Amino acid sequence: MNIEDIPRRRFDALIIGAGGGGLRAALQLAEADASVAVVSKVFPTRSHTVAAQGGMNAALANVLPDNWHWHMFDTVKGSDYLGDQDAIEYMCRAAPKAVYEMEHFGVPFSRLDNGKIYQRPFGGQSQNFGGEQAARTCAAADRTGHAILHSLYQQNIRAKTHFFDEYFAVDLLKDEQGNVLGAYVFDIHSGEEIIIEAKTTLIATGGAGQLFRTTTNALINTGDGMGMALRAGVPLQDMEFFQFHPTGIAGRGMLITEGARGEGGYLVNAQGERFMERYAPTAKDLASRDVVSRSIYTEVKEGRGCGPDKDHVMLKLDHLPEDVLQSRLPGIRQTCITFLGIDPADKPIPVYPTAHYTMGGIPTNRQGQVVVPVKDTPEEPVTGLYAAGECACVSVHGANRLGGNSLLDILVFGRSAANHIIQYLKENRFHKALDENTIQKAYDRLHRWDDTSNSNGESVDDIRRDLQKVMEDNCGVFRTQDVLDNGMEEVSKLAQRLKNASITDQSELFNTARIEALELENLMDVALATVYSAAARTESRGAHSRIDYAERDDKSWMKHTLYSSEDRKLDYKPVRTKPMSVVSFPPKPRVY
Amino acid sequence: MNIEKKMSSRVTSELRWRCRRGMLELDILLNGFVEKKYTQLSADQKNTFNEVLDYPDQLLFDLFLGHMESSDNNVSELVQTIRQSASV
Numbered sequence: 001m002n003i004e005d006i007p008r009r010r011f012d013a014l015i016i017g018a019g020g021g022g023l024r025a026a027l028q029l030a031e032a033d034a035s036v037a038v039v040s041k042v043f044p045t046r047s048h049t050v051a052a053q054g055g056m057n058a059a060l061a062n063v064l065p066d067n068w069h070w071h072m073f074d075t076v077k078g079s080d081y082l083g084d085q086d087a088i089e090y091m092c093r094a095a096p097k098a099v100y101e102m103e104h105f106g107v108p109f110s111r112l113d114n115g116k117i118y119q120r121p122f123g124g125q126s127q128n129f130g131g132e133q134a135a136r137t138c139a140a141a142d143r144t145g146h147a148i149l150h151s152l153y154q155q156n157i158r159a160k161t162h163f164f165d166e167y168f169a170v171d172l173l174k175d176e177q178g179n180v181l182g183a184y185v186f187d188i189h190s191g192e193e194i195i196i197e198a199k200t201t202l203i204a205t206g207g208a209g210q211l212f213r214t215t216t217n218a219l220i221n222t223g224d225g226m227g228m229a230l231r232a233g234v235p236l237q238d239m240e241f242f243q244f245h246p247t248g249i250a251g252r253g254m255l256i257t258e259g260a261r262g263e264g265g266y267l268v269n270a271q272g273e274r275f276m277e278r279y280a281p282t283a284k285d286l287a288s289r290d291v292v293s294r295s296i297y298t299e300v301k302e303g304r305g306c307g308p309d310k311d312h313v314m315l316k317l318d319h320l321p322e323d324v325l326q327s328r329l330p331g332i333r334q335t336c337i338t339f340l341g342i343d344p345a346d347k348p349i350p351v352y353p354t355a356h357y358t359m360g361g362i363p364t365n366r367q368g369q370v371v372v373p374v375k376d377t378p379e380e381p382v383t384g385l386y387a388a389g390e391c392a393c394v395s396v397h398g399a400n401r402l403g404g405n406s407l408l409d410i411l412v413f414g415r416s417a418a419n420h421i422i423q424y425l426k427e428n429r430f431h432k433a434l435d436e437n438t439i440q441k442a443y444d445r446l447h448r449w450d451d452t453s454n455s456n457g458e459s460v461d462d463i464r465r466d467l468q469k470v471m472e473d474n475c476g477v478f479r480t481q482d483v484l485d486n487g488m489e490e491v492s493k494l495a496q497r498l499k500n501a502s503i504t505d506q507s508e509l510f511n512t513a514r515i516e517a518l519e520l521e522n523l524m525d526v527a528l529a530t531v532y533s534a535a536a537r538t539e540s541r542g543a544h545s546r547i548d549y550a551e552r553d554d555k556s557w558m559k560h561t562l563y564s565s566e567d568r569k570l571d572y573k574p575v576r577t578k579p580m581s582v583v584s585f586p587p588k589p590r591v592y
Numbered sequence: 593m594n595i596e597k598k599m600s601s602r603v604t605s606e607l608r609w610r611c612r613r614g615m616l617e618l619d620i621l622l623n624g625f626v627e628k629k630y631t632q633l634s635a636d637q638k639n640t641f642n643e644v645l646d647y648p649d650q651l652l653f654d655l656f657l658g659h660m661e662s663s664d665n666n667v668s669e670l671v672q673t674i675r676q677s678a679s680v
């Protein structure tokens with residue numbers, strides 16, 4: 001087929017991704033009468049947001065005293081001072097409104113007896129700038145993500161958002177000036193390719209947990225939007241910061257929510273010692289995620305792990321009253337019974353850190369505009385391109401995300417990106433002409449996998465498995481220069497091997513082999529960004545923890561990393577330490 | 593090319609894609625089952641499996657993780673079979 005014959009569709013805004021971030025933006029746009037297309041590789045309500053069980057943070061003060069400024073402090077501190085304080089202030093101020101909006105859209109938040117929204121305590125939350133534990137997380141039982149996703153989807157249907165369900169986005173399209181003008185996509189059912197031309201494009205493709213072998217993330221989380229951004233010449237920011245959730249089911253990856261510790265569960269080592277008391281005397285088991293992950297790793301490394309291989313620790317819930325387990329944590333009980341054959345009411349759960357959240361991503365400002373360094377300006381917007389949600393780095397999570405802040409992030413910045421798009425559309429009424437070269441490039445990338453001359457090339461499955469293992473071993477919870485250098489070398493070899501890979505399935509319809517190949521290309525680019533960024537950062541900060549550089553080094557490293565695919569180049573830009581209206585929180589040691 | 597073969601591989605790809613869900617738990621349960629056990633199902637059970645794949649993720653999660661039981665015997669039997677194949 002000639003590229004001139006490929007059907008074209010035109011919209012004001014194209015949203016790639018139908019998770020909470022994409023759907024929140026789409027709704028805002030559709031309600032403002034913009035023509036909006038949402039492309040999603042899975043049916044929208046099967047997006048990964050559905051998995052978020054714990055809840056979303058907002059300082060409503062329904063259970064304990066609270067205010068947005070304390071929330072801001074916790075988020076800045078949680079980020080290990082790498083978060084941008086203007087964006088954090090913006091998010092924490094907007095949080096209560098985001099919750100009320102969701103309630104209005106139909107999310108059935110759990111209630112207190114007095115009728116107000118129930119709030120549970122989560123790790124890293126404090127009253128009064130680092131004092132007593134706060135209770136800031138609003139939840140719809142343990143199905144908050146599901147409720148948010150379904151409510152937003154229904155609202156979008158009502159508002160007449162145009163959905164391209166089960167369409168795969170291959171690459172961004174541009175004009176000769178570099179303005180982003182849509183994407184090249186294909187229908188997974190029929191294989192039909194289409195060009196979606198849009199005045200504005202928002203990437204909301206979620207995280208990249210599939211980089212690692214043990215992960216809480218579903219198979220769809222392959223960092224596609226980050227790959228697209230890199231190929232379009234946009235750098236990725238702070239990719240060395242990948243959050244490992246402390247309590248994944250050992251060996252399987254799935255999450256035992258922080259809520260379990262919020263409700264009174266605690267960790268023990270092989271000697272039955274409640275070891276978090278040693279690492280975080282005040283917050284104990286509710287210290288922030290990286291602190292708990294590292295503590296578990298240390299216990300295991302120093303020989304106090306449980307089980308025949310001493311390779312995990314135990315999460316105890318068997319002391320909790322049965323009705324608390326049943327009413328507040330029903331999910332966990334059944335997860336353990338299904339996947340482990342263990343009832344946590346009787347026995348502790350074997351847990352170990354599991355790859356959970358991508359803090360880094362496509363650099364944006366708080367209006368969701370993608371920003372790149374141009375000459376002396378570190379943050380020049382790319383016209384027409386926006387990003388929001390886990391694929392973006394705005395950066396509110398900095399070096400470490402607090403539980404419950406991500407659902408908040410996707411909703412707040414999905415909305416604010418849409419508001420900027422609405423403004424942009426008022427000033428830019430016409431479609432610009434695409435550069436046919438960018439179409440050709442996307443076409444070639446897709447059709448490279450049709451080549452049957454290389455039929456005994458390597459298998460995509462094998463390379464993916466190897467990549468996930470290399471990343472886990474060389475870019476996981478504990479890092480040293482040797483380990484990371486080795487990681488760079490190994491991932492580079494894998495990237496080379498991928499060039500010679502091939503697939504045997506050449507059918508047009510439901511060609512999942514081709515999709516997995518395209519996803520692996522994205523994962524590979526994101527893996528390179530992650531390991532190169534990590535090897536260069538010679539300090540420990542948040543989730544990036546190095547044995548050889550155990551301290552945080554604010555003098556040299558209070559800056560964001562920017563990795564570009566071209567020459568695998570690293571660049572840096574300053575952290576935005578100045579909030580919008582309040583006084584900046586200066587870096588302090590992050591103890592809990 | 594042998595059309596029948598193409599058809600059957602197509603069905604499998606489609607089935608595999610439908611087993612890609614928003615939650616790791618469902619990915620593990622459904623994909624594991626399709627890879628290992630699906631071909632052993634009777635035609636009726638296969639139909640039931642296909643119907644079940646249309647359920648929303650949260651409902652599937654609730655069924656597979658025992659928070660809820662289906663009143664349709666065929667569904668609840670299938671759910672049991674899939675659950676049992678997981679806890680190894």
Ligand SMILES: Cc1cc2nc3c(=O)[nH]c(=O)nc-3n(C[C@H](O)[C@H](O)[C@H](O)COP(=O)(O)OP(=O)(O)OC[C@H]3O[C@@H](n4cnc5c(N)ncnc54)[C@H](O)[C@@H]3O)c2cc1C
Pocket residue numbers: 016017018019020021022039040041042043044047048049050051052053054055056057145167168169170204205206207216217218220224225255356357388389390391403404405406407408410
């Ligand atoms: C198990 C688990 C529990 C969690 N619990 C919580 C919690 O309690 N509180 C909290 O705040 N956060 C939680 N999180 C984090 C939070 O769920 C995610 O960060 C958030 O949902 C991401 O939303 P998103 O809109 O950015 O992306 P997603 O929901 O991941 O959506 C991505 C979308 O992009 C689409 N897409 C991707 N690639 C392509 C492509 N190439 N072409 C077309 N479409 C594409 C997908 O189809 C999907 O629609 C949890 C995460 C996990 C893994």
